[in-house]
Every structure is written in structure tokens, then in C-alpha cells.
Amino acid sequence: MKLVSRKKQLKLARISLRRWRSALRRRAKEHAHDAGTRLASRKIVTISPPAEFSFSKNYDATVRCLRDLKSAVFAKNGEGKRAEIFLDLSKVKNISLAGALVLGAEIHRWRKQRGPGLRARNINEWTPRVRRILTSIGFFKLLRVKIPNRIKSEADSSEVTILPMISSTELSPELLQKILEDLRSVAEILHQDPFVYGALVEAAYNAKLHAYPEDHDYEFPPIIQGWWATASWNPEEGIVKFLVYDQGVGIPATLPRWQGWEQIRAWLSSTLGSIAVNLKDSSNLIQAAIRIDRTSLQGGHGKGLQDVIAPVEGTPGSSVRILSGNGSVLYDHSGNIEKKDEALHIGGTLIEWRLPVGTHERQ
Numbered sequence: 001m002k003l004v005s006r007k008k009q010l011k012l013a014r015i016s017l018r019r020w021r022s023a024l025r026r027r028a029k030e031h032a033h034d035a036g037t038r039l040a041s042r043k044i045v046t047i048s049p050p051a052e053f054s055f056s057k058n059y060d061a062t063v064r065c066l067r068d069l070k071s072a073v074f075a076k077n078g079e080g081k082r083a084e085i086f087l088d089l090s091k092v093k094n095i096s097l098a099g100a101l102v103l104g105a106e107i108h109r110w111r112k113q114r115g116p117g118l119r120a121r122n123i124n125e126w127t128p129r130v131r132r133i134l135t136s137i138g139f140f141k142l143l144r145v146k147i148p149n150r151i152k153s154e155a156d157s158s159e160v161t162i163l164p165m166i167s168s169t170e171l172s173p174e175l176l177q178k179i180l181e182d183l184r185s186v187a188e189i190l191h192q193d194p195f196v197y198g199a200l201v202e203a204a205y206n207a208k209l210h211a212y213p214e215d216h217d218y219e220f221p222p223i224i225q226g227w228w229a230t231a232s233w234n235p236e237e238g239i240v241k242f243l244v245y246d247q248g249v250g251i252p253a254t255l256p257r258w259q260g261w262e263q264i265r266a267w268l269s270s271t272l273g274s275i276a277v278n279l280k281d282s283s284n285l286i287q288a289a290i291r292i293d294r295t296s297l298q299g300g301h302g303k304g305l306q307d308v309i310a311p312v313e314g315t316p317g318s319s320v321r322i323l324s325g326n327g328s329v330l331y332d333h334s335g336n337i338e339k340k341d342e343a344l345h346i347g348g349t350l351i352e353w354r355l356p357v358g359t360h361e362r363q
Contacts, residue, residue: 043083045072053103054096055323055350062099063344066106070220070347073110082114090125095133097159097232098352101243104139104165105228105348109247111143112223120147129158137230138164162186163231163242169224171208176201183231183242190233190240190357196311199320200229203244203308203351211248211349220347222247233357240355247348250325251305252282255289282327283339290331308351317356324349 047069050061072085087107095103111118120140123131131151134140140147142165163183168175180201184194207227224247231242248254290305305322312318312333319332323346330338 044086045075045083046086046088047072048088049092049103051091051093053092053099054094055098055102055346056096056321059328059342060344063342063346066102066347067344069106069110073113074220085110085114086121088122089130090122090127092130093127095130097133097137097230097241098243098245098350100134100137100139101165101228101230101245102346102348102350104142105167105245105247107143107145108167108228109220109223116144118143118145120145123147123151133159137161137232141165142167158236159232159234161230161232162240163229165228165230167224167226167228168204169208169226171205176204179229186231186233186240192240192355192357196353196355197242199308199311199353200231200242200244203227204229206308207244207246207248207349210254211246213249213254216249216253218249220247222348238357240357241352243350243352245348245350250282250327250345250349251289251322252285252325252327255285281341282325283329283341284327286322286324286327286329287337287339290329290337311353311355315355319354321352321354322349323351 047065049065050058052058053062053065055062069085069087072083076082107118135147135151136159138161163179163186166179180194180197183197183200186192187194187197204227211227212222212225227244227246229242229244231240233240286305290309308322309320309331312320312331313335315333317333319330322329322331326342326345328340328342332338
């Protein structure tokens, strides 16, 4: 047996330790290189919304951004893999309530398609007003996106949320009754007739019953096949806004299935002449559906647009805006209609009611 002195044992131990540390450093460098290579090869799609995220003020850019997001969510590369998506909200200076609702619906679809785990990135760089609006309407809570506690405490005084963002694929009587009870409580405080909020429930029925035909060839699959809603009060303007959105085919695409379709065609022909025979302008179709449905004797949930426009009729300063397919229709308290056809499909139907507080009297 060969004996080794204590001094030599320590020397051999130091040599072994240096070799071990050198091997660790070499492995760390190799791991970092491999990780860097993987990161460099991973495709990241950045979606940058416009500074003014609003359908009324910046329709084309807002819808184009939403289309970019949907395209990125469903896109795959040649290997069947999906790119990472970064939705950069730091450049948004203002977001409307309608814009926030539709964006929330699209992120909801994103989460369903890609799985849970979304997080808010660079939230400290967002415009404070945008951050406050999204927080106050329950945007992050609905989408299960974690944000810092200090952000949660931020409040937006310009828009008071009276119905946090909700989403459902069902027409549960319990859910709808809960929504109506909450809004009726608000109506009592704001001296409104609670009748007006029944329109929100009817729009939800319309979305569930008609928005998602099974045989439609969707550009972007409606994975959730639900509806989204929210409501707010602007104290400075004295206006209550409540909105419902779905990701369906749009009202114009559903009308040929409606029993009043031939009446719509007849009305368009009598109003617009022979050019109406092959007319497919979305705004004209929505206008015709409103006119025909107002005189219809049919009743019950989800039967048409008569319940959608009812809250604004006869109430000065009130209006309902319907964005559906490519059509944009604004219906005011006097029955006047402003209409426009947009170049881009909104990706469903968005209905927004605007009612002055304290002046509504049920007709």
C-alpha cells in the first residue's frame, strides 16, 4: 500500500476541484450557447396596436390589428409549430370601452387556442390611462392574467365600471338573472328605467342562437362560440354605455336564413330600386332588418333587432351602434339611421348602447 502525505492529498484535492469547476464552466457555456441558438431560431410575432384603439375613431387600424392577432394565433410554420406572440400595448395612448371588450374576446380565444399561461409583459410601459381602464373593467381578471398588486389598486375616474367584463357560452337563466339584478341596482342609483338593460340579454340570446351557424366556412374558427359584455358610466358625460360582442359570422350573413328574408329583399328593392337585387352591402342589410323587424309580430328571445333598438327610442341623446360584418349602423332616439360599409370585417357583431343618465322614460 502506497501512503500519500497530507500535503499531497490537499494538492490532489485542489486539482480535482479546479477540474470540476472548469467542467462546470464549460457545460454552462455550452448550455448558454444552445439556449441562445434556440432563442434566436424561435420566431416571435410582435403585434403593435395603434395609438388610438377605437372603432369609432380609428376603425381600419383597430380591426387590422385584431386580424393580425388572429392570424398569428392560428398560424403555423412548415414544421407545424406556432410562433410566440407578443402583444405590445405600450404604444396605445387611448382605448375605447368597445375596443377593450373586443380585444379581451380575442385574447380569450388566444388563451383557449394556445393554452393557459398568458402574462402581461412590459406593463410598466403602458399608458397609465389604458392600464387603468383595462384594470377597472376586469380585463385581466376575466382573462386570468396576473398583474402586480399595485396595478390592481389603480382606478379610472373617467369610466366607472357598472358591469365588469363577462363571458359565457351559455344562456343560463341564473347567469342572466344575476346580470339583470346587478344592472337594475345600478339603474336605481342612476335613476334609470331598468327596462333598458333587457336589451343586453336579448343581444346575448341573438348571439347564442344565430351567430355561429355550423356549416359556415370561418376564416378564424370561433373556438369559444360565446358572447362578451361590459358596461360603464361616464360621470362627466352623464352617459351609460353597455356592450355585447360575439365572434360569429355577423348579422348580414345570417339574414338569408331568417323568415323575414324575402321582406328584407322587397324593402331594399322598393327603397333602392333595381340595384338592390344583387346588393350585398352589409349596412343596407342591417338597416332593412331593423325596419322589417320593427313591424314584425314575432316575439320571444333572440328573435331579431326590435329589442336591441327599443331602449333608445324616444330618449333624447341616446343611440345604439351596430357593427356587424362589414356594416356600421348608428340608430338614434328619433329612428334616424347613419350607415357605412367598412373595408374590413369586424369579426363578429358588436352592439353598443349609449344612454343619458336620468332621462329615460319607458315608452
